[in-house]
Amino acid sequence: MRRSFAFKCTLLVIGWLLVAIAAVQIPARTFWPAAFVALTLPVALGLNLAAALYWLLRNWRVAALPALVAVLTWPHFQRGLAVHPLHLAGAAPKATAGQRVRVLSANVRIFNVYPQLREKDPASPDKMIRWVASNPADVICLQEFYNEPRPSRHDGRLFQSVDRIGEQTGRQVFLSRTLTNSIGAEFGMAIFSRFPIVRRGTITFDKLTQNHAMFADLRLPSGDTIRVFNFHLQSMSMDEKDIVDSYSSKAGLKAKGLGLLRRFKRGMVARSVQMDTLMRRFEKSPYPLLLCADLNDLPYSYSYDQLADHFQNAWATVGTGVGSTYNGALPFVRIDNQFVGPQWVVDDFRVHYEVPYSDHFPTTAEYRLK
Known part of the structure; x- marks a missing residue:
């Protein structure tokens, strides 16, 4: 009787897992409840592994079913919890041939230009810009970028980030501006490159906001041309404190939960539309692609799934662990x-937890063009 109940539970878990995988592939713009089902995928994956272990101790013939499902769904498991112990120990073989490209990507939160963003560390803007500028990366992609073309009366040359990260380090710059304020300060995204930029462009989602995409074609010393995309998908528009309050008590859930769900739904719908727009652009690229992004979405989402189906995720390829990049209470x-893209070999990928100046940790990677 107990074994019969356990077997039924195993079948239910496998069914749940398959439904969740199918839900990941459904854009929220066509059926938004699927996005919430997709978020349960890591739980289903974990329970299926637990079922496989349980039946290995009880009946190896039955264990073959959840074990086979675990093998077939392993790429989905790797999306959220990568396992590459050889890379972690530095023992994994690295490619020796091919043009090497080092990449830094970071959401720099406008370099904490506003006082409330640098309350904990008033020197964080200078520290962040110095760290980015001194990084050995060949290509730097920055989201939520901020630049003051002229010295400020209060901050001097502190926020002349285009000059400090670009011209002073020998990098070319493509700045995609979304706003220029009354003092001439520029907001947007930026790509810096030690390689010549031979073409550039901006992709808007309905209208030009901080959530948009940009690309630059770079000519490598090998003579190859690559296309780098830097994009920032729709923000969740949810305050971290509201999220924490919503699950810390029943009263908080009642007061905050419904509003958070509505905002979460709107964000998921917007990101699914934005990702479909970008995928059409990616398909038209004549060059090997390299993508840097603040997705504002988890590895078990439609946006991530579309990318993972066509490209290598650097962390899932060589990382070990969750690889969290959000610097906050969540x-x-x-x-x-x-x-x-498939033309690249991923040699290394790191999340820089030692650089806590923004609400996102920077990431760096090393690639080789095959």
Whole structure:
């Protein structure tokens, strides 16, 4: 009787897992409840592994079913919890041939230009810009970028970030401006490159906001041309405190929960539309692609799934662990990613937890063009 009940539970878990995988592939713009089902995928994956272990101790013949499902769904498991112990130990073989490209991607939160963003560390803007500028990366992609073309009366040359990261380090710059304020300060995104930029462009989602995409074609020393995309998908528009309050008590859930769900739904719908727009652009690229993004979405989402189906995620390829990139109270949140096409070999990928100046941790990677 107990075994019969356990077997039925195993079948239910497998069914749940398959439904969740199918839900990941459904854009929220066509059926938004699927996005919430997709978020349960890591739980289903974990329970299926637990079922496989349980039946290995009880009946190896029955264990073959959840074990086979675990093998077939392993790529989905790797999306949220990568396992590459050889890379972690530095023992994995690295490619020796091919043009090497080092990449840095970071959401820099406008370099904490506003006083309330630098209350904990008043020197954080200078520290952040210095760290980015001194990084050995060949290509730097920055989201939520901020630049003051002229010295400020209060901050001097502190926020002349285009000059400090670009011209002073020998990098070319493509700045995609979304706003220029009354003092001439520029907001947007930026790509810096030690390689010549031979073409550039901006992709808007309905209208030009901080959530948009940009690309630059770079000519490598090998003579190859690559296309780098830097994009920032629709923000969740949810305050971290509201999220924490919603699950900390029943009163908080009642007061905050419904509003958070509505905003979460709107964000998921917008990101599914934006991702479909970008995928059409990616398909038209004549060059090997390298993608840097603040997805504002988890690895078990439609946006991530579309990218993972066509590109290599750098963390899932060589990382070990969750690889969380959000610097806040919400744990295990990886929303900042780098992806590359099949023409690339991923040698290394790191999340820089030692650089806590923004609400996102920077990521760096090393690639080789095959």
